[in-house]
Amino acid sequence: MLDKPLTQQEAREQLRKALASVLEEQIPPLSDEMNLFSEFHLDSMSMLETLMELEDMLGFHVDPEELDIKDFETVGGYSSFLVSVKDAA
Amino acid sequence: MALLHERLDRAATTEPERIAIETDSVSLSLSELAERAHAMAIWLSEQGVERGDRIIIQAKNDPISVVLIYAISAVGGCFVPVHPSTPPEQLAYIEGNSEARLVISHVAGKWIARDGNKRQNLPNPLEHRPSKVVQTQLTKFDPDIVSEDLACMIYTSGSTGRPKGVTCLHRQMTFSIGAIAEALDYRVGDRIFCALPLSFDYGLYQVFLAIESGASLWLDDPEVGGLGLFKALKNSEAHVLPAVPPMIDALAVMSKRKPSGLPKLRLITNTGGAPSPESIKTLRTALPNLGFQLMYGLTECKRVSITPVDGDLQRPGTCGKPLRGTRVEVVDDTGTPLPAGEVGEFVVYGANMMAGYWKDDDLTQQTYRKQHATLPRLHSGDYGWMDEEGYLYCQGRRDDIFKIRGFRVSCSEIEAAATEAPEVHHAVMVPPAKNRAATLFVCAPSGEFDLLPFLANRLERHKLPEKVRFIDDMPRTANNKYDRKALISLMEAERAKKTTTEGIETYA
Missing domain, CATH: 3.30.300.30 (ANL, C-terminal domain)
Structure with missing residues (x-):
């Protein structure tokens, strides 16, 4: 668990780990413009599973009311989301 | 006369101002929907669309899809809704099989109508605003359409081979709409949240049911289905959620974190497989005002049975009672009816039966089996049993059942x-x-x-x-x-790989 604020780069790395764990695949380093739906064939349901995995890894709890699929489409958007929820936690 | 667009006419005449279709940026009242469908019907007939023509709509969850459905119905055409992500090869098959006159799709932000290789932009019915409100009756567009005419074709994947076009006549659809609306607790003024694709009959009928019940239909992107579902539902302030089991699972996960977070949500309906009892229990605890109506159906007759609100509490595992005016018998392999409590095939008899599979005489005869050469009954291929009170308990598709x-x-x-x-x-x-x-x-x-x-x-x-x-x-x-098919393919692929590897080892 990370207690200090997360940097964008750390968030990206945590996302990579979560994807690797949910998809049981080797995930290459991510870049901000990657689209998670097309790149990894994630759908809205597997996105939810990835997010639950990240909650466990990083120790935060998302508010379901804050979850907008648009924030999760790209690696960059997803990482920014993680940085901001971790800040608020 | 029982015509699909006639139901819209009737609703638009009674309550022209009532909202019919909404998204987060657009809303159409019943009269606006009818007017726009009328304008689109004129355009379609200018393109040469005639009674009986099939028109494929790559049905994005958008008000324009709804306008198109009613416009096609008004000109006497048959709409064929397909999923926006239908692969090109599959679409080509459906286009060939249905001999579609036009294929209408939404490409790069534009609606395009394709006639063979000729493409043109669709007029945007949302931009076009009639200068004054004209009372438009869609039924007046072509008064010669009869309820025996073709209204819609829905391609479903059969247990084998290519998808089959389940052919639906106006009278069959309007009967189903009326009977379903009677059994569902959709109320006047309700907002129904639809994130089911309009190409799926469950999603498609939400349009008709909303109009029938005096409710409005909130169309959302099917992609919100998991992660974004809670927020989208909250944002829509919807009262009703038609769901498939994975949506119920996702909503259960999120509602546990935010108990009472969806105060407006009053009803969830389910079809497309039995939902997880655990998820339903979680949702009932998190959202105390919420009721459930569990249902069972197949495209071949749209809907078979519906459970009254929370009827699953008294009868765990039920998928409800047959629609009003229809009958279900549970039969053995010889077609003989079985007593209550015994497992057999569900055979459906009633005006909800659709016309059969497009251009597939064999499969139509086999599924809509006629007794005495005259009396068709739909053999569902689904097995289960019925209790003494006539409630059905579905055990699944024929291919869900195996003998061991x-x-x-x-x-x-x-x-x-x-x-x-x-x-x-x-x-x-x-x-x-x-x-x-x-x-x-x-x-x-x-x-x-x-x-x-x-x-x-x-x-x-x-x-x-x-x-x-x-x-x-x-x-x-x-x-x-x-x-399940994807899992079977996965196992077959693994086995093929293993056999190859073993083969190499043997010869090594």
Whole structure:
């Protein structure tokens, strides 16, 4: 668990780990413009599973009311989301 | 006369101002919807569309899809809704099989109508605003359309081969709409949240049911289905959520974190497989005002049965009672009706039966089997039983059922038992076949564990799967049902790979 604020780069790395764990695949380093739906064939349901995995890894709890699929489409958007929820936690 | 667009006319005449279709940026009242459909009908007939023509709509969840549906109906055409992500090869098959006159799709922000190789932009019916309100009657557009005319064709994947076009006449659709609306607790002024694709008959009929019930339909992107569902529902302030089992699972996960977070939501309906009883229990606890109506149906007759609100509490496992004016019999392999409590095939008899499979005489005869050469009954291929009060208990598709050591076993039953385990989120059973073990695929985010003792407490010994495999993500079909076929393909691919490897080793 990370207690200090997360940097964008750390968030990206945590996302990579979560994807690797949910998809049981080797995930290459991510870049901000990657689209998670097309790149990894994630759908809205597997996105939810990835997010639950990240909650466990990083120790935060998302508010379901804050979850907008648009924030999760790209690696960059997803990482920014993680940085901001971790800040608020 | 029972015509699809006539139902819209009737609603628009009674309450022209009532909102029919909404998204977060657009809303159309009943009269606006009818006017726009009328304008679009004029355009379609200018393109040469005639009575009986089939028109494919790559039906994005958008008000324009709804305008198109009513416009096609008004000119006497037959709309064929397909999923926006239908692969080109599949679309080409459907286009050929239906001999479609036009293919209308939404490409790069534009609606395009394609006639053979000729493409043109569709007029935007939302931009076009009539200068003054004209009373438009869609039924006046072509008064010669009769209720026996073709209205719609829905391609469903059969158990084998190519998708089949289930052919639906106006009278069959309007009967179904009326009977379903009677059984569902949709109320005047309700807002129905539809994130089911309009190409899926469950999603499509939400349009008709909303208009029939005096409710409005909130169209959302099917992609919100999991992660964004809670927020989208909250944002829409919807009262009703028509769901498939994975949506119920996702909503249960999120509602647990935000109890009472969806105060407006009053009703969830389910079809497309039995929902997880555990998820329903979670939702009932988190949202005390929420009721459930569990249903069963197949495209071939749209809907078979509906449970009254929360009827599943008294009768766990039920999928409801047959629609008003229809009958279901449970029959054995010879077609003889079975007494209550005995498992057999559901045979449906009533005006909800659709016309058959487009251009497939054999399959139509086989499924809509005629007695005495005159009386058709729909053999559903689904098995289950009926209790003394006439409630149905569905055990699944014919291919859900397999025999092992002479016992009949249902995949759905094993899946339901597995999802009762708190660790298990989803479970899909793959029946055994030659060189393939009876395998239960399980999603359990907390990690692998020994599920068999848990199952052994719930199922007879012969029903226990030979193998339990944990996977992280359950494949789903375009309609968001769990995809057993994909799991079977996975096992076959693994086996093919293994055989090849073994072969190499032998010769090495």
